[in-house]
Amino acid sequence: MVVVVRGEIRLTTGKIAVQVAHAAVLLAERAAAQEPRVYHEWRQQGQKKIALTVERLDELERIDRAARARGILTAWVEDAGLTEVAPGTRTCLGLGPARNSDLDPITGSLPLL
Amino acid sequence: MVVVVRGEIRLTTGKIAVQVAHAAVLLAERAAAQEPRVYHEWRQQGQKKIALTVERLDELERIDRAARARGILTAWVEDAGLTEVAPGTRTCLGLGPARNSDLDPITGSLPLL
Numbered sequence: 419m420v421v422v423v424r425g426e427i428r429l430t431t432g433k434i435a436v437q438v439a440h441a442a443v444l445l446a447e448r449a450a451a452q453e454p455r456v457y458h459e460w461r462q463q464g465q466k467k468i469a470l471t472v473e474r475l476d477e478l479e480r481i482d483r484a485a486r487a488r489g490i491l492t493a494w495v496e497d498a499g500l501t502e503v504a505p506g507t508r509t510c511l512g513l514g515p516a517r518n519s520d521l522d523p524i525t526g527s528l529p530l531l
Numbered sequence: 532m533v534v535v536v537r538g539e540i541r542l543t544t545g546k547i548a549v550q551v552a553h554a555a556v557l558l559a560e561r562a563a564a565q566e567p568r569v570y571h572e573w574r575q576q577g578q579k580k581i582a583l584t585v586e587r588l589d590e591l592e593r594i595d596r597a598a599r600a601r602g603i604l605t606a607w608v609e610d611a612g613l614t615e616v617a618p619g620t621r622t623c624l625g626l627g628p629a630r631n632s633d634l635d636p637i638t639g640s641l642p643l644l
Contacts, residue, residue: 421548421552423548430643430644431544431547431548431582431644432581432582432583432584432643432644433582434544434548435534435536435544435547435548435550435551435552435582435644436551436580436581436582437548438548438549438551438552439534439548439551439552439554439555439556439580439582440555440578440580441552442552442553442555442556443552443555443556443559443578446556446559446560447559464611465553465556467549467552467553468545468549469544469545469546469548469549469552470545471545498577530543530545531543531544531545531548
């Protein structure tokens with residue numbers, strides 16, 4: 419599982435962590451329902467996650483399209499906007515769980531968060 | 532849901548976000564299985580999460596005991612230690628989901644992460 423955070427939005431560490439956690443819970447639930455074999459393999463291997471970053475929203479949108487074209491689950495997180503950003507702001511995109519060989523062509527070149 | 536991160540361990544933002552996400556997934560799964568009513572209420576209200584911090588492990592252990600004594604689910608996250616910390620290092624503690632009125636006496640005075 420990979421979560422890509424939109425770097426142009428300035429958030430506190432705690433806020434970023436919560437956004438990434440939202441994405442992870444959404445993806446885990448969807449995978450458990452839609453792809454139970456992939457989900458159980460991911461859980462048994464320690465529910466691996468990695469957090470990456472891109473600068474701009476249009477890059478995140480391109481990553482979303484590329485992942486879905488490969489059949490990888492994606493989940494957008496929108497912030498409720500109660501504190502640091504405007505309501506409905508898309509803060510990050512989660513992808514997977516999926517094999518490294520499927521994720522690497524899409525996110526393998528992005529910097530670590 | 533509250534995730535309390537051990538501040539004395541210095542990790543990158545991305546690593547902290549992943550630890551918080553591990554706790555959130557563990558708690559969401561346990562709640563769905565053990566406390567479905569609490570879980571569904573939490574999901575319907577936007578799966579609220581907050582990330583807090585304490586300085587030392589013994590404070591986290593005290594919080595864990597206090598939460599469990601009140602019947603609140605808790606989940607420790609241990610880092611696999613592949614990158615930034617020693618294997619098995621406990622990095623954070625997740626609590627909930629639970630009502631604010633149950634969590635506040637335990638974590639209400641802690642600083643935001």
